[in-house]
Amino acid sequence: MTIMATPLSVRELRLSDLRCHKALSWTCTNGLNLVVGANGSGKTTLLESVYLMSHGRSFRQARDPFLLRHGEQRFVIHGQWQRFGPMHLSVEGRKGQTSIRLQGRDIQRRKDVSESFPVLVDAPQGRKLVDGAPGERRRWLDGLVMTFFEPMRLHYQHYMRALMQRSRLLRQKAGDDELVVWEQQIVTHGEPIIAARLRVISELNKLLVDEQRLTEYPVSLEINMPDYKRQEWLERLAGKREEDRRAGTLRFGPHSDTLRILFQQREIGSAGSRGQQRLAAIALKMAECGLWIRYRRLIPILLLDDCLEALDSERQCRVLERLQESHAQILMTAPAGINVPDHIDVDIQVLSAQGTWAADDRNGRNTMVSKAIKLVNGLEEAA
Numbered sequence: 517m518t519i520m521a522t523p524l525s526v527r528e529l530r531l532s533d534l535r536c537h538k539a540l541s542w543t544c545t546n547g548l549n550l551v552v553g554a555n556g557s558g559k560t561t562l563l564e565s566v567y568l569m570s571h572g573r574s575f576r577q578a579r580d581p582f583l584l585r586h587g588e589q590r591f592v593i594h595g596q597w598q599r600f601g602p603m604h605l606s607v608e609g610r611k612g613q614t615s616i617r618l619q620g621r622d623i624q625r626r627k628d629v630s631e632s633f634p635v636l637v638d639a640p641q642g643r644k645l646v647d648g649a650p651g652e653r654r655r656w657l658d659g660l661v662m663t664f665f666e667p668m669r670l671h672y673q674h675y676m677r678a679l680m681q682r683s684r685l686l687r688q689k690a691g692d693d694e695l696v697v698w699e700q701q702i703v704t705h706g707e708p709i710i711a712a713r714l715r716v717i718s719e720l721n722k723l724l725v726d727e728q729r730l731t732e733y734p735v736s737l738e739i740n741m742p743d744y745k746r747q748e749w750l751e752r753l754a755g756k757r758e759e760d761r762r763a764g765t766l767r768f769g770p771h772s773d774t775l776r777i778l779f780q781q782r783e784i785g786s787a788g789s790r791g792q793q794r795l796a797a798i799a800l801k802m803a804e805c806g807l808w809i810r811y812r813r814l815i816p817i818l819l820l821d822d823c824l825e826a827l828d829s830e831r832q833c834r835v836l837e838r839l840q841e842s843h844a845q846i847l848m849t850a851p852a853g854i855n856v857p858d859h860i861d862v863d864i865q866v867l868s869a870q871g872t873w874a875a876d877d878r879n880g881r882n883t884m885v886s887k888a889i890k891l892v893n894g895l896e897e898a899a
């Protein structure tokens with residue numbers, strides 16, 4: 517079954533005083549956009565600027581003062597987007613504060629923008645999904661659950677509140693009558709969380725089957741959890757009160773279940789090579805894209821920072837082919853020297869070591885180096 521979905525895209529960006537960029541414009545096409553350049557030329561910062569417009573924060577976990585160009589007081593990003601029709605988003609950052617404007621109006625809830633202008637990212641700084649701690653994967657899964665099943669937000673809030681209340685009462689050595697109230701809340705709100713997680717995992721696993729041409733071997737998700745049956749769950753909570761009082765925390769429940777990414781039935785973080793982990797990470801992003809298409813009829817923008825690293829040329833080619841057929845706008849970076857096969861329809865733009873478009877020296881305009889440029893001899897020759 518083909519689902520019709522609208523691709524989101526960003527067409528034109530202008531940024532000032534963001535990290536190394538004093539003032540830079542960037543024009544993107546709807547399809548595959550590749551920015552190449554030397555280390556430190558500001559490629560990642562370009563992707564960061566798109567993410568900032570959607571999320572109001574950086575994917576590098578940098579606090580706002582680090583985004584400001586040294587010595588400046590304010591950075592600004594303007595973006596012309598296409599979402600059904602043209603839309604204008606801007607972000608302004610001052611020390612410790614970032615504000616987003618949509619069509620000139622201040623946005624109070626960032627979620628309103630990030631869910632209307634979905635931007636997914638795969639970047640070295642955030643690549644903990646595949647090989648990071650279990651909490652990273654659980655947070656990612658819960659983020660998807662809350663995005664696609666809005667009422668689940670309340671269940672998460674109530675669940676966390678019940679956990680905290682139970683812990684507080686345990687510390688205060690409260691009686692069983694008080695504790696049981698919060699334990700019932702834990703189970704009541706935990707059950708729908710588990711059901712929604714399983715539903716999202718099942719959807720993702722179906723989508724991951726379609727990515728097997730990319731990953732070569734099956735990649736799947738599995739959540740490790742006990743068989744939560746209401747009565748047994750309540751009894752277990754009651755039985756663990758003393759232990760939890762001593763430990764100061766509850767180590768049983770959806771908040772501590774682990775999500776595993778399996779590759780050929782083994783955990784990819786330990787069993788997969790770097791290249792295999794890379795392919796799995798890209799496959800997961802494609803699957804995430806699939807959820808947006810299924811539930812929101814929107815094709816998100818994909819930001820892929822140095823996503824071809826650790827891949828041999830055959831696998832790099834396979835990734836580029838997969839990205840090309842995704843219908844998503846892809847904004848990706850790679851170091852100078854990458855070799856793009858002729859049949860890949862990609863716009864390559866070259867950022868000089870000074871953080872200007874490589875054609876600046878020649879005619880003062882951004883260079884849109886046509887497809888299939890071979891950057892084998894590095895940045896300077898390509899420019």
Ligand SMILES: Nc1ncnc2c1ncn2[C@@H]1O[C@H](COP(=O)(O)OP(=O)(O)OP(=O)(O)O)[C@@H](O)[C@H]1O
Nearest residue numbers: 535536554555556557558559560561582584585586
């Ligand atoms: N607040 C800041 N003010 C000025 N320059 C900054 C600031 N923060 C970072 N930089 C510099 O901005 C440059 C941009 O880094 P960025 O990570 O975007 O480059 P990159 O092209 O992606 O590099 P790489 O290929 O090494 O990943 C770096 O040279 C960095 O030192």
